[in-house]
Amino acid sequence: xxxxxxxxxxxxxxxxxxxxxxxxxxxxxxxxxxxxxxxxxxxxxxxxxxxxxxxxxxxxxxxxxxxxxxxxxxxxxxxxxxxxxxxxxxxxxxxxxxxxxxxxxxxxxxxxxxxxxxxxxxxxxxxxxxxxxxxxxxxxxxxxxxxxxxxxxxxxxxxxxxxxxxxxxxxxxxxxxxxxxxxxxxxxxxxxxxxxxxxxxxxxxxxxxxxxxxxxxxxxxxxxxxxxxxxxxxxxxxxxxxxxxxxxxxxxxxxxxxxxxxxxxxxxxxxxxxxxxxxxxxxxxxxxxxxxxxxxxxxxxxxxxxxxxxxxx
Amino acid sequence: xxxxxxxxxxxxxxxxxxxxxxxxxxxxxxxxxxxxxxxxxxxxxxxxxxxxxxxxxxxxxxxxxxxxxxxxxxxxxxxxxxxxxxxxxxxxxxxxxxxxxxxxxxxxxxxxxxxxxxxxxxxxxxxxxxxxxxxxxxxxxxxxxxxxxxxxxxxxxxxxxxxxxxxxxxxxxxxxxxxxxxxxxxxxxxxxxxxxxxxxxxxxxxxxxxxxxxxxxxxxxxxxxxxxxxxxxxxxxxxxxxxxxxxxxxxxxxxxxxxxxxxxxxxxxxxxxxxxxxxxxxxxxxxxxxxxxxxxxxxxxxx
Numbered sequence: 001x002x003x004x005x006x007x008x009x010x011x012x013x014x015x016x017x018x019x020x021x022x023x024x025x026x027x028x029x030x031x032x033x034x035x036x037x038x039x040x041x042x043x044x045x046x047x048x049x050x051x052x053x054x055x056x057x058x059x060x061x062x063x064x065x066x067x068x069x070x071x072x073x074x075x076x077x078x079x080x081x082x083x084x085x086x087x088x089x090x091x092x093x094x095x096x097x098x099x100x101x102x103x104x105x106x107x108x109x110x111x112x113x114x115x116x117x118x119x120x121x122x123x124x125x126x127x128x129x130x131x132x133x134x135x136x137x138x139x140x141x142x143x144x145x146x147x148x149x150x151x152x153x154x155x156x157x158x159x160x161x162x163x164x165x166x167x168x169x170x171x172x173x174x175x176x177x178x179x180x181x182x183x184x185x186x187x188x189x190x191x192x193x194x195x196x197x198x199x200x201x202x203x204x205x206x207x208x209x210x211x212x213x214x215x216x217x218x219x220x221x222x223x224x225x226x227x228x229x230x231x232x233x234x235x236x237x238x239x240x241x242x243x244x245x246x247x248x249x250x251x252x253x254x255x256x257x258x259x260x261x262x263x264x265x266x267x268x269x270x271x272x273x274x275x276x277x278x279x280x281x282x283x284x285x286x287x288x289x290x291x292x293x294x295x296x297x298x299x300x301x302x303x304x305x306x307x308x309x310x311x312x313x
Numbered sequence: 314x315x316x317x318x319x320x321x322x323x324x325x326x327x328x329x330x331x332x333x334x335x336x337x338x339x340x341x342x343x344x345x346x347x348x349x350x351x352x353x354x355x356x357x358x359x360x361x362x363x364x365x366x367x368x369x370x371x372x373x374x375x376x377x378x379x380x381x382x383x384x385x386x387x388x389x390x391x392x393x394x395x396x397x398x399x400x401x402x403x404x405x406x407x408x409x410x411x412x413x414x415x416x417x418x419x420x421x422x423x424x425x426x427x428x429x430x431x432x433x434x435x436x437x438x439x440x441x442x443x444x445x446x447x448x449x450x451x452x453x454x455x456x457x458x459x460x461x462x463x464x465x466x467x468x469x470x471x472x473x474x475x476x477x478x479x480x481x482x483x484x485x486x487x488x489x490x491x492x493x494x495x496x497x498x499x500x501x502x503x504x505x506x507x508x509x510x511x512x513x514x515x516x517x518x519x520x521x522x523x524x525x526x527x528x529x530x531x532x533x534x535x536x537x538x539x540x541x542x543x544x545x546x547x548x549x550x551x552x553x554x555x556x557x558x559x560x561x562x563x564x565x566x567x568x569x570x571x572x573x574x575x576x577x578x579x580x581x582x583x584x585x586x587x588x589x590x591x592x593x594x595x596x597x598x599x600x601x602x603x604x605x606x607x608x609x610x611x612x613x614x615x616x
Contacts, residue, residue, distance in 0.1 A: 014427055021503040022422040026434055029419035029473045033437060036470050040446025040454040057453070102348070108341050120602075121349045124356060127598060128591045129532025131554035135587045136359045138557055139580065145370025147358050181352060213337065238443065248535070252557065266448075273449045274539055286447030294444050 047284035067284035084243045084264040091244035092236055094176050099187035107195050122185025134252035141165055166257035191225055198224050230310040238297030241289045242266055265289050363584035383577055384585035393544055401549040404467040408530035409523050415472045420481035421507050442475045466540045477522045484518035520604030531594045549590045
């Protein structure tokens with residue numbers, strides 16, 4: 001009754017009960033985030049301690065930067081870091097533009113039905129995980145009778161057979177190509193969404209001026225896509241030390257035979273941490289990784305802000 | 314529907330200016346057909362090989378010479394596979410429902426500017442997306458919480474994701490306030506408004522998050538591998554990962570010889586396992602398709 005009597009002075013739903021309800025709605029998420037994401041931050045201290053399972057995190061002895069020094073003095077350290085950064089760099093260069101290209105090409109199609117078919121097919125690989133994807137490619141790239149080898153032999157491109165999965169030099173191209181295969185369709189959705197919302201009048205104005213396709217892309221489509229691209233690029237920069245978020249994929253495709261190329265920080269951490277149970281050491285390497293990732297994210301954000309006016313925050 | 318309209322106007326606007334088919338259109342169509350083929354062929358090859366009755370790789374990359382369903386019978390007679398199937402389905406269902414509940418409730422509250430301490434909550438949510446404890450502290454934490462070796466280790470860590478919340482939040486902000494105001498005038502409570510007014514008009518966004526959560530749950534192998542032991546909590550995707558990791562070196566060894574003696578092709582069995590593990594999650598897509606593209610776009614553009 002009270003609400004009805006003065007509908008303009010009190011905005012509906014802003015009362016104390018509404019506030020309590022909203023608080024009750026947000027707190028489950030807060031509690032989960034605190035337990036799952038913030039509690040582990042307390043455990044980071046074991047990077048500076050000699051963690052022992054039986055004495056626990058707090059009671060273990062402080063030993064300073066010993067684990068970091070250990071890591072940087074190992075032989076494999078720089079190889080692992082170089083592998084990680086190189087892989088992430090290749091991903092930044094080769095995996096970011098194919099979705100844009102696909103979105104633009106899809107948008108040029110005249111038949112909506114054809115467009116929808118291509119879209120749907122291109123989403124397929126997104127739904128399966130890297131374990132399945134690897135199984136599929138293992139079968140396809142198999143040196144004894146796999147389709148790709150058979151195909152290349154029939155074309156006369158190779159004589160024997162190539163074991164793509166067991167040689168250092170094939171590892172990175174394989175990771176990049178399969179990454180594109182898996183993400184091109186799904187990542188194009190976001191760009192296609194932007195393209196669909198571009199004011200058609202802009203294109204018509206350009207067409208009257210005799211604009212060609214390239215001009216349309218250069219002066220209208222790309223400027224609209226650029227903010228999205230820049231944001232995704234910045235986020236990707238924050239994943240450089242994780243090999244471009246590639247742990248699942250690298251874990252699947254990596255093996256002892258291509259270890260020289262496939263060992264990245266994340267696989268190294270899992271191996272030393274879980275397989276060798278060197279918890280403190282692996283935590284130290286992990287901390288180094290996260291800190292560098294954070295610095296890269298903040299730096300790229302800042303650079304982007306200065307150069308393009310686009311930024312995350 | 315919005316997208317359809319946008320595309321509709323787009324093709325109309327385009328056709329006004331170019332009625333005849335240009336060389337570009339032909340090349341473009343060919344490129345996209347080729348691309349679709351490259352994307353789909355690995356799937357086709359896997360399915361084909363899963364029905365392969367030969368003891369070696371199918372000699373042709375186009376079609377099998379001999380067919381059999383034997384690999385599938387072997388897969389479904391394996392007790393571990395059955396446990397894996399059950400666990401994968403369970404964690405996907407439970408995980409999707411909990412993620413939807415927690416994320417949409419939080420997102421609705423966070424979409425209201427009059428939520429007290431909203432800035433603090435935002436900070437709490439955003440920090441972990443840029444900095445985390447790292448693999449080992451996360452594991453030690455789950456262990457000390459008593460989650461390891463329980464089913465809940467699959468669910469709890471995946472109930473909340475900042476990105477999912479942002480998509481939902483953007484969507485809830487776009488719900489016309491008049492709808493909510495009208496319900497409040499009728500004396501509805503906040504919860505009632507949320508469930509009867511806001512959620513029903515947000516189906517596209519909800520479907521998007523459901524899809525994300527389901528795909529992430531179904532394909533997750535990392536937690537099974539590192540947070541559980543034994544076969545009780547095994548999942549399909551970890552069975553697969555383990556199989557593909559082992560096969561690299563197990564090739565031409567005891568396993569294969571045993572397979573030969575029992576006259577089946579171990580490669581075909583592996584491919585049958587792959588097919589069994591991919592079909593359910595791929596089938597989810599057509600059901601959610603009519604909602605999700607729109608939901609994803611609305612969330613991503615504004616967010």
